[in-house]
Amino acid sequence: MTQRILEPGEIQGGAVADAPSIRLPELNSLFSDRAARLRQIAPGHALADYLLFVAAIGDAQQSALNNMQTIPLPVPMMLEQSRAHGMPPLNAIDHARDPAWRTVLRTLLGDLEKKIEGIARDHVRRLAGEPDALYEAQADRVLSAVTAGLDFGYAPLVAAGLQVYWVHQVAALGLPALIPLDVPTVCPACGTRPVASVARSGGAAGGHRYLHCALCATEWNMVRIKCSDCESTTGIHYFGIDGGANAVKAETCDACSGYLKIFYMEKDAQVEPTADDLASTALDLLMADAGKMRSGPNLMLFAADGE
Ligand SMILES: [Zn+2]
Ligand SMILES: [Zn+2]
Structure with missing residues (x-):
């Protein structure tokens, strides 16, 4: 199947004719899938132990997600207000988390403890x-990317519970919202x-980023x-690692000196963003050396000197 790369300016408003603009x-x-990908990558990897730890978290997350009970969603009036103001309906910073997320986390921890x-x-x-x-308190820091007062041993675990909660709620909300x-x-x-x-690659989303x-x-x-940070369409460059995986590049921006990785499914159909991002921290080091600032977090990996 021939896949066409769309150029900036060729489409408007992010809505592409045939490709979905949002995917749940x-x-x-x-x-x-994330856990399986991490286990696939881990053998011989310098960070193998950590990748396998996050794989175990992934298994516990899937189990917790599969067993989640229905949680109330924001009421229609709130959803309508979000829509009217162009705000995300489950805004991580100010969404009133249902206490059920803590039950999810405690279940997840009980499960994980037996496996690591x-x-x-x-x-x-x-x-x-x-x-x-x-x-x-830790959840507030994870969600607002505040590292002061964040316990770095707890952070990926707290984030794991929050991910399960948010994935469940987003799926319950559904695409029309x-x-x-x-x-x-x-x-x-x-x-x-x-x-x-x-x-x-493949399907209606094929060829699209x-x-x-x-x-x-x-x-x-x-x-x-x-640029996925400042939206500049000039001064964008791509960097990989010599001898590294072809499926990963850092997309850098001259305008804001930021970067974010991009994974190419046509080069490796198994890529999973969180897993492959963890597995390519060598590229982050390269970017740090080049003075580039990473523009998005990986909630399974926290650095003390982060933004
Ligand atoms: Zn989200
Ligand atoms: Zn930029």
Whole structure:
């Protein structure tokens, strides 16, 4: 099948004729696919232990997601207000989280504890014994990317619970509730920045670039060769690592000195943004050396000197 790359300016408003402008996460396999991808990459990888830890988190997340009960969604009036103001309906920063997310996290921790060992298990056990107030305080920091006061041992675990909650809620809300935002650089469902871009292959989305939400895994279309942070369409460059995977490049922008990775499914159909991003931290180091700032988070990896 011939796939055509759309140029900036060829489409308007992010809506492409045949490709969906927004794609919801795959509820039945999102986290298990991530776990499988991490296990595929881990053997011989310098970060193998961490990749396998996140794979175990992924399994626990999928199990928690599969067993989630219905949680109330924002009332229609709230949804209408979000729509009228071009705001994401489940905005990570100010959405009133249902306490059910903490039950999800506690279930997830109980499951995970049986499957891991070492220092990671110590973090899991310690977090399992913490009060609800700490969960909420850490969640606020994770969601607003505040590293001051964030416990770096807890952060990926708290994020794991939040991801399950948000994926569940976004899927329950459904595609009709979502519209492309005026600000096309954040998730139309939850307002979080993307972990990476994916150039998809096959199906209606084939040949199109999607930004992949770091929190709820919703994807939204953005034309290629455009900065996913400042929207500049000039001064965009692509960097890979010599001898590294062909399917990953860093898309850099001269205008804002930012970058985000892009994964090419036509080169590797198995790519999973969160997993492949973790597996390509060597490219992040290269970009840091070049003075480029990463524009979106990976909620499975927190750095003390982050933004
Ligand atoms: Zn999102
Ligand atoms: Zn830029």
